[in-house]
Amino acid sequence: MAHARGHFTSRFGFLMAAAGSAIGLGNIWGFPTQAASNGGGAFVLAYFILAFLLAYPALMAELIIGRHSNANIVTALSTLSDRPLLRRVGGMVGYYGVLVVSLILSFYAIVAGWILAKFAAPLMQLLGFEAGAGWLAQSGLVRDLSACFVFSLMTVWIVARGVSQGIEAWSTRLMPTLAILLLALIVYVLNQPGAAEGLRVYLLPDFSRVLDPSLLLSAMGQAFFSLSLGVGTMLVYGSYLGRALSERDRQDKLPHIGATLTLLDTSFAFVAGLLIIPAMYVAQAQGIAIYGAAGELLAGPGLVLQVLPSLFDNMGNAGVWLAMTFFALMTIAALTSSISMLEAPVSVVTEKSGAPRTRVTMMIGGIIFLISAIIVMNFAALFDGVVSFTTEFSQPLLGLALCLFAGWVWHRDKKIQALAAQQGIERQGIFWRIWPFYVRIICPLLILVTFMQSLRV
Secondary structure, eight states: OOOOOOOOSSHHHHHHHHHHHHSSHHHHHHHHHHHHHTTBHHHHHHHHHHIIIIIHHHHHHHHHHHHHHTSOHHHHHHTSOSSHHHHHHHHHHHHHHHHHHHHHHHHHHHHHHHHHHHHHHHHHHHTTOHHHHHHHHSOOHHHHHHHHHHHHHHHHHHHHTOIIIIIIHHHHHHHHHHHHHHHHHHHHHTTSTTHHHHHHHHHSBOGGGTTOHHHHHHHHHHHHHTTTOSSSHHHHHHHTSOHHHHHHOTTSOHHHHHHHHHHHHHHHHHHHHHHHHHHHHHHHHTTOOOBOTTSOBOOHHHIIIIIHHHHHHTTHHHHHHHHHHHHHHHHHHHHHHHHHHHHHHHHHHHHHHOOOHHHHHHHHHHHHHHHHHHHHHTHHHHHHHHHIIIIIIIHHHHHHHHHHIIIIISOOHHHHHHHHHHHTOOTTSHHHHHHHHIIIIIHHHHHHHHHHHHHHO
16 A cells, blocks of 8 residues: 655755754764864865865755655666666665665664763763763663664654654754754853864864865865765655645745755854864863874764763863763754664655555664664674775765766756756756756766775775
8 A cells, every 4th residue: 555755844844854964973073173184274165165066966966856756766766767777777776875874874873872872971970870870971782782772763763753743843853952052062162271272273274285185085075975965865855845845835946945955064064163173172271182193183983982071071060061962962963864864765665565654664773773783793893894885985886876867867858847847947047057067077077086085095
């Protein structure tokens, strides 16, 4: 029995859900430290430019395919062409994307579990449960599996409720909360000793590095992948921009929505830097090491699980509240991204099988948690390999495939004219004149450059 597809009920709901998908843990800890390590303001400038020259056209490829097909990634890519071979290739690319996003969620849930435990530890401390706080603060097999399970359960519960009642409803609550917590933490941290030095490192541009190939390559990679491009999450969200929305508000053109989403993502990454980098230099002012053995600024889990907790520990009672607020911020960022990742495989199975969403979500969520558990129990052997396979190898190839499908397979004049009329896009407008060239030529070439460079590292 086929089930009616869900849809977003408002443009705001879509933007909050899509921005939540893009704004995740890597956006918060990855962008600021990359900027500080790659020319400060010069990197920030390159990032903003490349986000709109490269990431925005690729984002539009996913949104337009999703909006046009009104289907999951597998169905969407397998119906772009009338040729049997291209239909089969499209289906295989779609299934590969589902596999990759599921594997990404399997390790992402582990890291999010660590964050969730770090949030719960100061909460337990405030409630007087010192033993529980100590257990939560220390990594261990049981703690890591338990925290991963709780985070996975939260993700499953939201996705099982559907697009409008689950994903949209919770995104519109969580994203404003995320912004409020971030701004509150920024105000506090900027008033601490050492914060000014962090702002200087982050914001002052080193123009001698503007044309540094490594800087441009890092900025390009961050701009492309911070928008969750390549694995079909934006394609699926684009497919939920239903007819009711377009009929009710035809002036909200899809290119404008995509540009707003790109601006939201890049702006949030920039604002996150106003918290993370000053906080690191506040930690340095208190004697905490913020540089690694090779002289690089610490980033990733080392930053979030070592440097910043040490800073909070040095702040006494205020540090307990700061730790709880910061890790609440990180938990929300992780959750808004994880629900979009789970939605990708759930949409395929529900639409292909007609099975109830709740049952499918629980089944797929359970399978992904089992993969997470296997990784946790074989952490040294599997974790880095899964991360590398999905984010360094598979995502660039999937991004390349989606651009090729949008620019070459689907780029047929009749279909473009039909879509232009449907979306209210002026055929002679600047977007429609530039986007096809970018998605056909520029995006694939730059993705290939990024991919080849990653293989050399």
